[in-house]
Amino acid sequence: MQPKAVVFDIGNVLIEWQPERFYDAVIGEDRRRAMFEAVDLHGMNERVDRGEHFADTIYAQAEATPEWRDEIRMWHDRWIEMASPVIDQSVRLMKALQSKGVPVFSLTNFGIESYDFAATYYPFLREFDRDFISGHMRVTKPNPNIYTLLEEGAGLSGADLVFTDDRAENIAAADARGWQTHLFEGPEGWAARLVGLGLLTEMEAA
Incomplete structure (x- = not known):
């Protein structure tokens, strides 16, 4: 039919859409693996996909995880580099x-x-x-x-x-x-x- x-x-x-590829290029694969194991970044993104505010959700996660603060903020600040x-x-x-x-x-x-x-x-x-x-x-x-x-x-x-x-x-x-x-x-x-x-x-x- x-x-x-x-x-x-x-x-x-x-x-x-390959966030891991982006982070591998920016911070290296070892640090990327450690960050993704420590922080549920895909779960954070899922909340945005369900309608939570883009910047607010990511920045809140960054502040809650200060050891990865700068890297997490990239999910917003350099987002278009991931979505390409x-x-x-x-x-x-x-x-x-x-x-x-x-x-x-x-x-x-x-x-x-x-x-x-x-x-x-x-x-x-x-x-x-x-x-x-x-x-x-x-x-x-x-x-x-x-x-x-x-x-x-x-x-x-x-x-x-x-x-x-x-x-x-x-x-x-x-x-x-x-x-x-x-x-x-x-x-x-x-x-x-x-x-x-x-x-x-x-x-x-x-």
């Missing part, structure tokens, strides 16, 4: 779909302020037909409620939707709702899937 809309995750689908670079072919696929009149939605774990900040660097983040951003929705993938909210907001469900995400647990949650899915491991595979669904030609997906 050909879907009626395409749903993109953002981190590691449209924009690379753009995965150019994925962006081309998004635009190719829209040029053919196929609605493209985001479904992303992303904070409110961090998303607005990212959009100043990556204008395509303002070009989705519908945005489903966890910070505004106050729930993150793979919680089933975020998928329900997208269905209700879009007026589509099940096989009407095809969704790509780089995390298997997020894909499994969409599978459970009957969505068509694709585990993103690179833009080439995603392009081939869109061609196979009849949404793009091979030339359009190149």
Whole structure:
């Protein structure tokens, strides 16, 4: 069945998101490993993704962990360096779909302020037909409620939707709702899937 809309995750689908890689380059792998063992930085980021204030949450964690204060503040102050670079072919696929009149939605774990900040660097983040951003929705993938909210907001469900995400647990949650899915491991595979669904030609997906 050909879907009626395409749903993109953002981190590691449209924009690379590798905080560990950033810290390895800035403070070295050994110190990065020690910091990530001492501080639940991904849990901190999860709170931002659920709608807590970007700067306030990170700075509070930094003040609560003074031995890593400067490094933790980088999660905010140098955030755009972590959320980079753009995965150019994925962006081309998004635009190719829209040029053919196929609605493209985001479904992303992303904070409110961090998303607005990212959009100043990556204008395509303002070009989705519908945005489903966890910070505004106050729930993150793979919680089933975020998928329900997208269905209700879009007026589509099940096989009407095809969704790509780089995390298997997020894909499994969409599978459970009957969505068509694709585990993103690179833009080439995603392009081939869109061609196979009849949404793009091979030339359009190149």
